[in-house]
Amino acid sequence: MSLPKRDISKETAFRFVILIGVVSLFADMTYEGARSITGPYLAILGANAVVVGFVAGFGEFIGYALRIVSGYLADRTGKYWTITIIGYICNLFAVPLLALAGHWWIAAILIVIERMGKAIRVPSRDAMLSHAGQKMGMGWVFGLHEALDQSGAMLGPLIIATVLYFQGTYKESFAVLVIPALLAMTMLLVARFQYPHPKNLEFPHENLQAKGMDTSFWLYLAGASLVAAGYADFPLMAYHFQKTTLLSPVWIPISYAIAMGINTISAPLLGHFYDRRGFSILILVTIFSCFFAPMVFLGNFTSAIIGVALWSIGVGAHESLMRAIVGNMTSMNQRGSAYGIFNSVYGVFWFLGSFLMGYLYDISIPLLVIFSIVIQLLGVPLFWMGRKKLNNAH
Numbered sequence: 001m002s003l004p005k006r007d008i009s010k011e012t013a014f015r016f017v018i019l020i021g022v023v024s025l026f027a028d029m030t031y032e033g034a035r036s037i038t039g040p041y042l043a044i045l046g047a048n049a050v051v052v053g054f055v056a057g058f059g060e061f062i063g064y065a066l067r068i069v070s071g072y073l074a075d076r077t078g079k080y081w082t083i084t085i086i087g088y089i090c091n092l093f094a095v096p097l098l099a100l101a102g103h104w105w106i107a108a109i110l111i112v113i114e115r116m117g118k119a120i121r122v123p124s125r126d127a128m129l130s131h132a133g134q135k136m137g138m139g140w141v142f143g144l145h146e147a148l149d150q151s152g153a154m155l156g157p158l159i160i161a162t163v164l165y166f167q168g169t170y171k172e173s174f175a176v177l178v179i180p181a182l183l184a185m186t187m188l189l190v191a192r193f194q195y196p197h198p199k200n201l202e203f204p205h206e207n208l209q210a211k212g213m214d215t216s217f218w219l220y221l222a223g224a225s226l227v228a229a230g231y232a233d234f235p236l237m238a239y240h241f242q243k244t245t246l247l248s249p250v251w252i253p254i255s256y257a258i259a260m261g262i263n264t265i266s267a268p269l270l271g272h273f274y275d276r277r278g279f280s281i282l283i284l285v286t287i288f289s290c291f292f293a294p295m296v297f298l299g300n301f302t303s304a305i306i307g308v309a310l311w312s313i314g315v316g317a318h319e320s321l322m323r324a325i326v327g328n329m330t331s332m333n334q335r336g337s338a339y340g341i342f343n344s345v346y347g348v349f350w351f352l353g354s355f356l357m358g359y360l361y362d363i364s365i366p367l368l369v370i371f372s373i374v375i376q377l378l379g380v381p382l383f384w385m386g387r388k389k390l391n392n393a394h
Contacts (some may be wrong), residue, residue, distance in 0.1 A: 002078060002288075003263060005113075005349015006133055009135070011135060012135075012201070013131075013132035013134075013135040013136050014029065014132070014135075014136060014140075014202050014203060014250075015194075016132050016194075016195050017129065017132050017144055017145060017192075017339055017340040018131055018192070019134065019142050019187060019190065019191040019194065019195070020125065020128070020145065020191055021145045021147075021148030021149065022147055022148060023088075023184050023187045023188045023191060024149040024152060024184075024185050025148045025149065025151050025155075025184075026144060026147050026151035026180040026181070026184035026187065027088065027091065027152065027180075027181075028150070028151075028152030028154060028155075028156060028184040029091060029152040029153075029155050029159065029166035029177070029180040029184075030092050030095050030156065030177045030181045030184060031091060031092070031114055031118075031156070031158040031161045031181065032152065032153040032157060033155075033156030033157055033173075033177050033180075034098065034114070034132065034160075034174060034177060035158050036157040036161075036306075037158070037160055037164075037170055037173060037318045037358065038055075038056075038098075038107075038111055038349055038393030039052050039056070040128075040170070041098070041107060041170045041174075042055065042100060042104050042107055042108065042111075044170065045101065045102075045103060045104035046103070046104050047050075047104035047107075047108070047231050051104065052107070054308045054335050055108045055111055055112070056145075057064040057351070057355075057394035059111050059112045059114070059115035059228040060115060060347070060351060061228055061307040061347070062115050062116050062119060063111060063115035063116065063118050063119045063345070063347070064343055064344050064346070064347020064348060064350075064351070065119070065348065066119035066120065066344075067122055067132075067339070067340040067344045067347070068341055068344040069207055069338045069340070070083060070087070070104070070119060070120045070121070070122075070123050070124065070336075070340055071123030071124070071127075071336040071338070071339050071341065071343075072337050073128060073336075073338045074336030074337075074339060074340075075127075075334055075336040075337045076122055076335060079323070080124040080125075080127060080128050080198070081124075081192050081196070082331075082337065083120060083121065083124040084119075084121045084124040084125050084128070084188070084314055085121075085188060085189075085192065085335045085359070086120055086156035086187060086299055087089055087117045087118065087119070087120030087121025087122070087124070087125075088116065088117065088121050088184065088188055089117065089185070090113050090120060091114055091117030091118045091120075091121060092117070092184055092185060093178075093181060094110045094111070094113040094114040094117065094179075095110075095114060095174060095177050095181060095380065096178035096181060096291070097110055097174075098110050098111075098171075099171040099172070099174040099175040102222040102226045102365070106185050107271065108159045109207070112134075118349055120325060120388045122271075122343060123335075123336045123337075123339040123340040123343065124336055125131060126142075126323055126326075126327075126335070126339045127143065127335040128198040129141055129145060129198075129327075129341055130202075130323075130326075130332075130335050131199055131201040131332065132198075132201050132202075133201040133202070133324065133328070134201070134202045134203060134330045136199065137271070137272075137275030138271075138275065138324040138325075138328050139270070139271030139273070139275040139281075139320065139321060139324045140215045140268065140271045140272055140273060140275055141172075141271070141324065141327075142267075142320040142321070142323045142324045142327075143267045143268035143269070143270055143271020143272065143316075143317070143320040143321075143324075144267075144268050144273075145159075145320075146263070146264075146268070146271075146316065146319045146320045147267050147268045148182070149265045149319075150263045150264040150267065150319075151218045152180075152378035153346075154257060154260045154261065154264070155344065156177075156180070157253075159173075159176065159177070160173045160177075163176055164215070169352075174178065176186065176370055190381065192231050193273050193302055199332060201333055205309070207386035213330060213334070213337075213338055213341070213388050214389075215384075215386075216329060216386045216387075216389035216390040217329050217330065217338065218250040219247060219382050219383075219385050219389060220325060220326075220382070220383065220386035221270065221341070221342055221345055221346075222379075222382050223240035223379035223381075223382030223386060223388040224318075224342070224346055224379065224383075224384040225345055225346055225349040225377050225379075225380040226349070226375050226376065226379035226382070227286055227290075227318070227375075227376045228318070228346050228349045229350065229352060229353030229375050230290065230351065230352065230353055230371065230372045230374070230375035230376035230379075230392055231311075231314065231315075231318075231353065231372070231376070232292075232293065232296070232311070232357055232372060233350075234256060234259070234311075235294050236354065236357060236361065237297075237311070237356055238252050238256070239361075240296070240297055240361070240365075241255070245306060246300070246301060249285050254342070255304075255308045255312060256306060256308075258309065258312075258313070259303070259309070259312035260312070261315045262309050262312040262313060262316070263312045263313075263315055263319075266313045266317075267316040267317075267320040268320070269376025270285065270313075270316055270317055270321055271324060272322065274320075274321050274324055274325075278387075279325065279383065279386075279387040280319060280327065280387070281317075281321065282321045282322070282383060283363040283380055283383050283384065283387075285314065285317040285321070286314070286317070286376060286377075286379060286383065288310070288379070289311065289313050289314030289317065290311045290314070290372070291307075291310060291373065291377040292306075292307045292308070292311040292335065292374050292378060293307070293368070294369050294371045294373070295307030295310065296308065297365050297368060297369050298365065298366070298369060300390055322342075322346075324341070324383050325339050326339055326342050331388060341356055353375070356371070357371065357372065358359075366385055
């Protein structure tokens with residue numbers, strides 16, 4: 001249905017967000033389930049540790065770097081739905097095809113294609129979601145979406161664990177994931193035909209219509225990049241837990257499940273508070289969550305679990321508030337480009353920071369902790385300056 005702009009209700013926008021959220025739920029079930037076993041699967045197919053590390057790292061790099069291109073193309077062509085659908089096809093169906101891979105290099109190519117698909121779809125999808133923000137609140141839109149997204153991220157690995165528990169193979173595990181992949185594509189097509197013109201969910205703001213990515217955006221991006229550089233990946237924390245026997249092998253995946261559960265709850269709450277209190281919520285959460293590092297890397301079992309919880313709250317802020325703020329900073333016709341640039345730069349800094357922290361771990365764990373806290377806190381004044389610039393612009 002084409003939505004006449006004057007008849008748009010909050011409920012209409014809400015239904016659109018829920019539809020896209022359910023797509024993300026099934027999509028995350030598919031590729032997060034797959035990612036829980038791609039490492040050992042590559043090893044079974046004959047890849048060594050260097051290959052596994054390179055494929056994982058290169059896939060993540062591509063998954064962020066290409067977003068600049070896909071976001072620009074979305075804004076330039078206006079084909080947000082087309083680009084989103086193409087991205088989901090690559091993202092989702094590369095996963096069950098892994099069941100047919102007979103050599104590690106074929107599996108590696110499919111893993112990279114899956115990440116490439118995510119890079120293609122994310123800026124367009126986020127730009128479309130942002131149009132519901134005027135009626136619902138930008139923070140609530142992305143917080144609710146993140147909650148549904150992370151629900152799928154929890155369920156996917158559980159599906160794989162169930163298949164393996166009943167003596168299934170890795171190939172059979174990948175094959176089973178065709179079910180959530182098909183469900184995701186079905187819901188995506190429903191959303192496409194129900195909401196062919198998501199821009200109609202938003203009235204153009206005159207004060208944003210001519211506004212591009214100004215100083216406030218670049219200050220915000222610089223601050224977010226520093227926070228990303230200081231944010232450790234969970235695999236590094238899991239490596240620390242295993243190496244030091246701080247957590248038992250059983251407790252490591254449990255701690256990750258706890259983190260995803262907290263993320264599911266915290267993301268919409270943070271989004272709700274952002275809609276009422278603004279940019280300052282991100283600043284407070286950044287200061288609060290940056291202390292996950294000493295609790296995880298220098299503490300005991302209890303502090304490690306608390307540290308993982310803090311880490312998860314920070315991730316929830318990154319995935320909901322940061323996207324919401326980009327939506328509020330840019331005009332509706334430039335959001336694909338804005339999300340593409342933001343995600344690409346953010347991802348590259350996360351990758352570089354993770355690499356550096358892995359290096360620091362072997363040299364000095366206290367030095368890793370200091371680096372993590374300091375570089376994240378350096379982002380706070382940039383957030384503050386970006387906030388002031390944005391407020392002055394309005």
